[in-house]
Amino acid sequence: MDIVDKDTRRRMMGNIGGKDTKPEVSVRKYLHALGFRFRLHRKDLPGKPDIVLPKYRAAIFVHGCFWHRHLGCRYATTPKSNRDFWIKKFQDNLERDSRNETRLVDAGWTVHIIWECQIDEDNLATLSSKLRG
DSSP: OOSSOHHHHHHHHHTOOSSSOHHHHHHHHHHHHTTOOOEESOTTSTTOOSEEEGGGTEEEEEEOHHHHTOTTOTTOOOOSTTHHHHHHHHHHHHHHHHHHHHHHHHTTOEEEEEEGGGOSHHHHHHHHHHHHO
16 A cells, blocks of 8 residues: 555656666766766667767666666565556566667677666776776
8 A cells, every 4th residue: 555645656756757866977977087978868879878988889877776676685676556567667677678788789889787776986986997998
C-alpha cells in the first residue's frame, strides 16, 4: 500500500528528471577540473550518453542504482505496491541499457558505467586514468 494518494505519487514521479542529476553533475565537475572536455546527452548516439568525450571515443552513463538495478546495492529496491508494473519497468530499462551499450561498442565507442552509489574520489580517479589510457 502506498503512503500517498495516486495524484501525489504521479506528481512526485513526474518531477524525477533524467538530466543534470546530482551524481551526473558531480562526475562532470570532476572531469572538467582534470581538463577533460566533453559533450552532454548527444542525441545522435544510442542511449544519449550522459557524458561524451569525442577525443577518446568514450561514452559515460551515470546510472541511478534504483532505476538501472545496480546488483547488490541497497538503493536498488523494488516498491511493494504495483510490483508487476515495477518489475516490467526495471526489466525494460535493463534491456534498453544493454541494447544501447552494445550499439555503442559496435560503433567503436568505449562505454563506462558509473553508479550513483560509487561516485567517490577513488572511482573517479580510476575512470580518468582509464580514459587517458
